[in-house]
Amino acid sequence: MKRNYPIIKNLIDGSQKYRLELFGMWIDSRRPHIPSTFGLVEIVNSLFNGEFTNFDINDENRDRLIISPGHEGIVMYPFLADKNYISKEELKKFTHHDGILRQYPDPSMPLVECPTGSLSHGLGIGGGMAERRKNNVYVIISDGEFWEGSTQEAMSLATRRKLRNLICIMNNNGTSILGETKTAHEPLEEKWKSYNWFTQRVNGHSYTELLSAFDNIMSRIPSDENYHKPSVIIADTLKGKGIKEIEGDPMWHSRIPNNEQEKKFREELNKFNYITN
Amino acid sequence: MSDKLPRDVFIDYVYERAKNDKRIVFLNADLGAIALDKFREELPEQFIHTGISEQTMMNWGLGMAQTGNIVLTYAMDSFVMTRAMEQAKVAAVGFQSLNEKGIYPAMNIIGIGCGFGYGEGGPTHYTTEMTGWARGIAGMEILSPSDSKSAMEAARISCEVPGLRYIRLDRQFLPDIHGDNSFSEKGIAEIDSNGESVCIFSTGYTTHTALEARKMLKESLKFPSEIGIADIFRINPFNEEAFWEIVGKYPRIMTLEENFQAGGIGEMIAGKMSKSKKPLEIIAMPDKYYFENASNIKGGSRSYIHKQAGIDAESVAKKILEFW
Numbered sequence: 196m197k198r199n200y201p202i203i204k205n206l207i208d209g210s211q212k213y214r215l216e217l218f219g220m221w222i223d224s225r226r227p228h229i230p231s232t233f234g235l236v237e238i239v240n241s242l243f244n245g246e247f248t249n250f251d252i253n254d255e256n257r258d259r260l261i262i263s264p265g266h267e268g269i270v271m272y273p274f275l276a277d278k279n280y281i282s283k284e285e286l287k288k289f290t291h292h293d294g295i296l297r298q299y300p301d302p303s304m305p306l307v308e309c310p311t312g313s314l315s316h317g318l319g320i321g322g323g324m325a326e327r328r329k330n331n332v333y334v335i336i337s338d339g340e341f342w343e344g345s346t347q348e349a350m351s352l353a354t355r356r357k358l359r360n361l362i363c364i365m366n367n368n369g370t371s372i373l374g375e376t377k378t379a380h381e382p383l384e385e386k387w388k389s390y391n392w393f394t395q396r397v398n399g400h401s402y403t404e405l406l407s408a409f410d411n412i413m414s415r416i417p418s419d420e421n422y423h424k425p426s427v428i429i430a431d432t433l434k435g436k437g438i439k440e441i442e443g444d445p446m447w448h449s450r451i452p453n454n455e456q457e458k459k460f461r462e463e464l465n466k467f468n469y470i471t472n
Numbered sequence: 473m474s475d476k477l478p479r480d481v482f483i484d485y486v487y488e489r490a491k492n493d494k495r496i497v498f499l500n501a502d503l504g505a506i507a508l509d510k511f512r513e514e515l516p517e518q519f520i521h522t523g524i525s526e527q528t529m530m531n532w533g534l535g536m537a538q539t540g541n542i543v544l545t546y547a548m549d550s551f552v553m554t555r556a557m558e559q560a561k562v563a564a565v566g567f568q569s570l571n572e573k574g575i576y577p578a579m580n581i582i583g584i585g586c587g588f589g590y591g592e593g594g595p596t597h598y599t600t601e602m603t604g605w606a607r608g609i610a611g612m613e614i615l616s617p618s619d620s621k622s623a624m625e626a627a628r629i630s631c632e633v634p635g636l637r638y639i640r641l642d643r644q645f646l647p648d649i650h651g652d653n654s655f656s657e658k659g660i661a662e663i664d665s666n667g668e669s670v671c672i673f674s675t676g677y678t679t680h681t682a683l684e685a686r687k688m689l690k691e692s693l694k695f696p697s698e699i700g701i702a703d704i705f706r707i708n709p710f711n712e713e714a715f716w717e718i719v720g721k722y723p724r725i726m727t728l729e730e731n732f733q734a735g736g737i738g739e740m741i742a743g744k745m746s747k748s749k750k751p752l753e754i755i756a757m758p759d760k761y762y763f764e765n766a767s768n769i770k771g772g773s774r775s776y777i778h779k780q781a782g783i784d785a786e787s788v789a790k791k792i793l794e795f796w
Contacts, residue, residue, distance in 0.1 A: 303573070309534065309538070309562070313558060319528040320534050322532050323531065323535020324535035326532070326541075345559075349532075351523060352532065355521075355523070
């Protein structure tokens with residue numbers, strides 16, 4: 196696929212910018228879960244700024260976005276501020292009494308379609324949203340949610356309903372709180388394919404791979420064997436991507452850095468380079 | 473008087489409305505009924521077989537309701553919500569936050585064969601806990617029709633009134649007991665309101681048990697005065713004003729239900745009456761499961777279990793005499 200340079204350049208700049216904003220929320224609020232969202236920055240940045248979606252809040256026929264693992268939904272907040280759906284001040288008031296942004300998103304916030312604090316509801320709700328509509332429904336799920344049976348229920352039903360406008364992005368960081376997930380969930384591609392989903396697997400931190408996968412979904416024509424299928428992009432990611440000390444360490448799921456760590460992590464993010472990272 | 477089952481009255485009404493309202497969609501987790509066949513055949517765009525996946529049906533329904541559809545989800549009462557309690561809570565959370573934004577979706581959760589409706593099914597198929605479970609979800613409207621007229625009214629409400637709603641339907645024939653539709657507006661209606669001694673508050677099937685107990689006492693001349701019977705059509709939100717209006721007429725109050733006491737209408741009314749000095753007697757299911765086969769006994773397994781559990785008409789009549 197061919198993308199013009201300014202889009203990619205903007206996306207690349209976003210990788211550092213959004214991480215720094217999320218980091219700021221982490222430090223200001225001293226609330227857990229934010230490092231988990233670093234692994235999602237390239238995916239969500241592609242969706243918001245890749246110029247193939249319509250998340251115009253005033254458009255009833257907009258595409259829908261559900262970030263099913265609620266604790267990762269925080270990743271949306273800087274993007275909402277960027278689109279002027281919330282003020283930048285709200286990011287500083289994350290989880291504060293006078294702020295509107297909570298630990299887990301719910302529809303009281305702009306552009307949040309459903310409550311997602313509890314795991315593995317998003318794919319089913321997204322499936323329902325994709326029914327009787329032409330616009331796309333993007334559902335980000337985590338590999339941790341693959342433990343829940345309701346994920347598999349929704350996978351089966353979406354296939355039966357031929358929901359070609361349902362697009363799942365699986366944030367596969369390979370860990371949940373107590374350790375690795377691959378011994379339970381792999382081989383993921385075979386599993387999704389066996390449910391008859393149009394399945395692609397990419398590096399979830401590569402804009403070219405992500406955009407190319409989305410393009411493959413958008414450019415399907417009726418004669419394609421995958422045309423009527425729901426789609427999944429298995430995006431292999433690194434939890435905490437951007438700060439070496441926390442990358443891939445499940446214990447940082449809910450830890451808060453001390454002053455020394457904060458300084459060190461911030462310096463590291465200030466030097467974050469999409470190309471070399 | 474309709475000779476149709478409450479379930480079929482409900483389905484037929486929704487089918488007629490769905491023919492002219494494309495927003496109405498019927499999600500079914502693999503439960504058949506002859507009355508449903510024409511819906512499935514003639515309105516395939518509005519009928520979704522979700523497979524045996526009540527949890528996903530609940531999620532799916534929320535997604536569809538949010539995007540402008542009038543949703544009905546349908547399965548056995550023993551599974552439609554019990555299997556998907558957390559999904560129901562998520563739906564309630566979603567509905568509340570959408571309502572606060574001025575968006576009013578419609579989703580109706582239809583449970584078939586409530587209580588001991590599947591008489592020979594055994595405890596996995598009985599739903600003697602659902603009043604309590606459903607009452608535990610904030611904002612969940614609960615309708616409990618007791619005859620064809622109220623089943624049809626529940627169907628009308630499903631098609632016309634937004635909200636998250638749980639409707640418990642009997643799959644057994646129940647004769648009409650409501651003269652007019654005041655039960656719908658008020659949520660509670662007295663059946664022949666000329667009582668003066670004890671008023672029994674009941675809902676669904678057991679309202680008929682209460683009526684039978686009243687008849688027994690009247691015919692045996694054992695009871696000197698008229699017994700009042702009030703049928704609760706809308707368990708939640710409970711109409712306290714209508715409730716107190718009825719309570720005001722009687723010195724003693726009883727409740728009767730095909731539900732465990734925990735969270736049932738008896739406990740609900742006890743909560744309302746905590747500051748009242750009027751005596752209250754709760755008749756509910758004992759805290760145990762029943763394993764009884766009795767389809768060959770008059771009345772079938774449901775009646776037989778009611779007798780074992782002390783919620784049959786004879787036991788209720790006896791308790792009225794003791795209470796009075």
